[in-house]
Amino acid sequence: MNAAAPTLDSRAPASGAYDVAIVGLGYVGLPTALAFHAAGARVLAIDSSAERLARIRERQVDLLDSDHRRLEAALADDAFALVTDPSYASWARAVVICVPTPVTPHLTPDLSALEGACAAAVLHAVPGQVVILTSTSYVGCTDDLLAGPLGRRGLQVGRDVFVAFSPERIDPGNDRYAHEVVPRVVGGTTPQCTAEAVKVLAHCTGNLHEVSSSGAAEMTKLFENTFRAVNIALANELAEISRTLGLDVMEVITAAATKPYGFMPFFPGPGAGGHCIPCDPHYLLWQLRKSRLATPVVTEAMSAIAGRPRRVVERAREVLSEAGIGLAGARVLLLGVTYKPDVEDVRESPALEIIEGLLAAGADVAYHDPLVPELRLPGGRVLGNVNPPGDAPDLVVAHTMHRALDLSWLPEDQLVLDATYRLTGAGRRVPL
Numbered sequence: 001m002n003a004a005a006p007t008l009d010s011r012a013p014a015s016g017a018y019d020v021a022i023v024g025l026g027y028v029g030l031p032t033a034l035a036f037h038a039a040g041a042r043v044l045a046i047d048s049s050a051e052r053l054a055r056i057r058e059r060q061v062d063l064l065d066s067d068h069r070r071l072e073a074a075l076a077d078d079a080f081a082l083v084t085d086p087s088y089a090s091w092a093r094a095v096v097i098c099v100p101t102p103v104t105p106h107l108t109p110d111l112s113a114l115e116g117a118c119a120a121a122v123l124h125a126v127p128g129q130v131v132i133l134t135s136t137s138y139v140g141c142t143d144d145l146l147a148g149p150l151g152r153r154g155l156q157v158g159r160d161v162f163v164a165f166s167p168e169r170i171d172p173g174n175d176r177y178a179h180e181v182v183p184r185v186v187g188g189t190t191p192q193c194t195a196e197a198v199k200v201l202a203h204c205t206g207n208l209h210e211v212s213s214s215g216a217a218e219m220t221k222l223f224e225n226t227f228r229a230v231n232i233a234l235a236n237e238l239a240e241i242s243r244t245l246g247l248d249v250m251e252v253i254t255a256a257a258t259k260p261y262g263f264m265p266f267f268p269g270p271g272a273g274g275h276c277i278p279c280d281p282h283y284l285l286w287q288l289r290k291s292r293l294a295t296p297v298v299t300e301a302m303s304a305i306a307g308r309p310r311r312v313v314e315r316a317r318e319v320l321s322e323a324g325i326g327l328a329g330a331r332v333l334l335l336g337v338t339y340k341p342d343v344e345d346v347r348e349s350p351a352l353e354i355i356e357g358l359l360a361a362g363a364d365v366a367y368h369d370p371l372v373p374e375l376r377l378p379g380g381r382v383l384g385n386v387n388p389p390g391d392a393p394d395l396v397v398a399h400t401m402h403r404a405l406d407l408s409w410l411p412e413d414q415l416v417l418d419a420t421y422r423l424t425g426a427g428r429r430v431p432l
Contacts (some may be wrong), residue, residue, distance in 0.1 A: 018044040018081070020200065021092035023117050025052060025082075027345060028134065028168045029098030030061065033080075033178040033319065034070040035204040042079040044092050048116075053082045062344040062371075064175045067076040084224065086120035094130040094200040095121050098168065101135045102347070103279045105304075105378045108286050109138065118145035125150060127160045133214075134168040136221050136280050141165075142214035147189045151186045158190030164197035165214040168223030172274075175341035184206040187217030225280035226298055231266040232277065233301035236308055239268035239421065243431055249422050270399050270419035271308035271350025273339025277307065278348040309350040312397065312419055312432060313357035319417050319430050320395055328362030331393040333386070335407075336400025337369045344371045351399050352378055366393070370404050 018041075022033040025047040033045045047053055055061055059071060074080040081088075089095050114135050121131050122145075130206065133142050133148075142165040147157045155161045166186045171177060184205045188194030198208050211217050235253070242249035249268060257265040272278050281302055288295060317327040337351035338344060351367070356377055358365045366386045367375060375383045380431040389409040396416045401423065410416070416423065419432040 020040045020094045020096060021046055021089045022307050023097045024099035027172045030135040031067050031170055031179060032098055034067050034074055037074045037080050038070050039204040041203050044088055045082050046086055048084055050084055054342045085423060087124050089121060090124040090126050096132045096134060097121060098134050100275060101137050103282045107282045107307055109283050121147040125161055132164040132197050133165045136167060138283045139215050139218045141218060158192045161191040162196035163189035164193050165217040166197060166201060168219060172345060173340060180204060180206055183209055185209050185217050185220045187211040187214045215245050222280055225276045226284060229277050229281050230297060230301040230303060232272050233304040234266045235266040268421055270312050272305050273348055273349040287350050309353035310357060312354045315394060316417055323415055325394050330363050330395060332358055332363045332365050332395045333393040335396060335398045336402055336405060337367050337372055337375055338400050341400055341402050346372060355369040371402060411432055
């Protein structure tokens with residue numbers, strides 16, 4: 001615990017001792033806490049994992065360089081405290097909940113972290129406090145997990161406490177869009193709730209867009225990532241079409257993107273990973289099953305995204321077969337295993353399913369990723385990062401191209417299945 005971090009014995013809880021408590025210090029919560037601190041707020045940073053807090057204090061966290069500098073400043077400041085006890089949220093004038101909302105293996109919402117964080121926020125809420133949920137969830141979640149329980153506690157929402165939803169818009173590893181300049185959507189349970197939430201978020205965000213309700217804000221986030229999922233699925237399908245017709249899909253997309261209106265480029269790849277695209281649309285699909293509402297476009301897009309890693313395995317088999325090599329017993333090396341370049345995050349990474357599929361087919365599989373020392377597969381097997389050069393594999397699968405990835409060792413005749421569609425001039429490159 002840093003010098004600023006309060007302890008249970010240090011002093012009695014004081015309402016308003018901090019401007020904001022950030023609950024959950026992952027890829028969203030920690031940058032959010034640092035942005036508030038950089039803007040001059042007194043920040044109480046809460047995470048249930050003592051191991052996570054230790055890594056933060058040791059600076060062993062995956063952040064942009066700018067956020068690493070902010071972390072150095074925060075850890076040296078008494079106005080920034082790290083704690084595991086959620087009861088300290090009562091010390092803050094505002095509470096911002098930033099916990100993960102994944103899906104189960106059956107593609108239904110896993111609300112365990114969110115329900116726990118919201119229950120703690122309700123339990124420790126104090127009059128005058130603003131509670132803002134940022135974690136992506138189903139429409140009505142803010143009312144179900146915050147507004148309703150607070151009312152049952154005897155706190156009138158919109159008068160005694162203020163509740164709002166404002167979806168996070170952090171893109172891990174992307175330094176082009178600072179936290180302060182990305183517009184934030186805000187919707188409160190009541191108009192006064194919206195107004196109070198805007199006051200809180202205005203400390204670290206310069207552009208706020210108010211909507212009429214927390215439900216409208218929740219749906220905004222679901223639509224954003226469903227839009228991306230549908231277009232990623234379309235781009236992957238276009239890649240298959242282009243390869244069949246003997247065309248370069250990247251050339252086609254780049255040419256289409258020259259149109260200044262009515263087109264937005266999306267690019268194909270080995271699949272969609274991370275905490276948004278493979279998960280968020282399923283919250284919407286799950287909720288709509290109760291209403292028996294058909295959603296064929298979204299349903300088919302998510303099905304296509306789910307099947308993309310299997311297509312990589314099938315394509316690896318095809319490419320090796322064309323070279324006179326069977327997949328069973330073939331040595332296959334994956335380049336990069338995180339879900340996107342320049343982050344350490346492997347959540348929902350297509351590489352996990354690709355590796356398991358290759359192993360199930362009898363291939364001898366290894367990976368090289370300088371950001372991932374070891375990789376735990378869904379089945380429990382653990383692989384360690386290998387550092388080429390060594391004996392040349394039968395097939396290299398380009399999965400994630402980090403800036404730190406050195407490809408100088410690739411032989412000119414190396415067979416490469418390029419699932420990124422960006423690895424030009426590397427060995428005997430074959431597009432996915």
